[in-house]
Amino acid sequence: MKKFEAKVLDPQKHGQKYIDWLRAAEDINLVDWKTLQYPSALHIAVEAEDEPVLITTVHPVIVIEALAPKPGVDPRTEAVALKKLYEAVRALAEQRGIAEIHFQCEDPTLAKFILGRGFVESKPTLYKLRLLEVDPLKK
Numbered sequence: 001m002k003k004f005e006a007k008v009l010d011p012q013k014h015g016q017k018y019i020d021w022l023r024a025a026e027d028i029n030l031v032d033w034k035t036l037q038y039p040s041a042l043h044i045a046v047e048a049e050d051e052p053v054l055i056t057t058v059h060p061v062i063v064i065e066a067l068a069p070k071p072g073v074d075p076r077t078e079a080v081a082l083k084k085l086y087e088a089v090r091a092l093a094e095q096r097g098i099a100e101i102h103f104q105c106e107d108p109t110l111a112k113f114i115l116g117r118g119f120v121e122s123k124p125t126l127y128k129l130r131l132l133e134v135d136p137l138k139k
Contacts, residue, residue: 002048009043009055018043018055030124035059038099062093064103067110079113086117102126 009018022031035041041059045052064085069078093101103119104126105111115121 004046004048004053006044006046009045009052011043014045014052014055015043017052018045021055035099039097040099059100060096060098061100061102062089062098064089064101082110082113086114 009015022029025031035057036043038057038059041057043055043057046054067082067085069081073081089101093099101119102122103114105114111121
């Protein structure tokens, strides 16, 4: 039986192979070429008998979770608060070398706001794996 091992890719050894494989599978893999250059990106290779059989890029993102505006807050105050939130989250991402911020919403007004800040709509389904189960109401 083959021995499989995952490890950080050595770009000098397998970088061009990764690019070639990405191009060969472009019709199925939704490749985002910009992520290859993210400062916090790592390229992981799974090897069988010291030969890569699968390669991918992983990178951290910041996710803005559900917003909780004060009940009854006037729209102008909420808009200013959203702008400040955006600026703070963007600064945090830049300080930490994180190159993407994700946010999900269904509110058309909020969508217009975030699209105006450089966000783009992402169509493929997002799959989440929660590694830590917590009860937010538990003290």
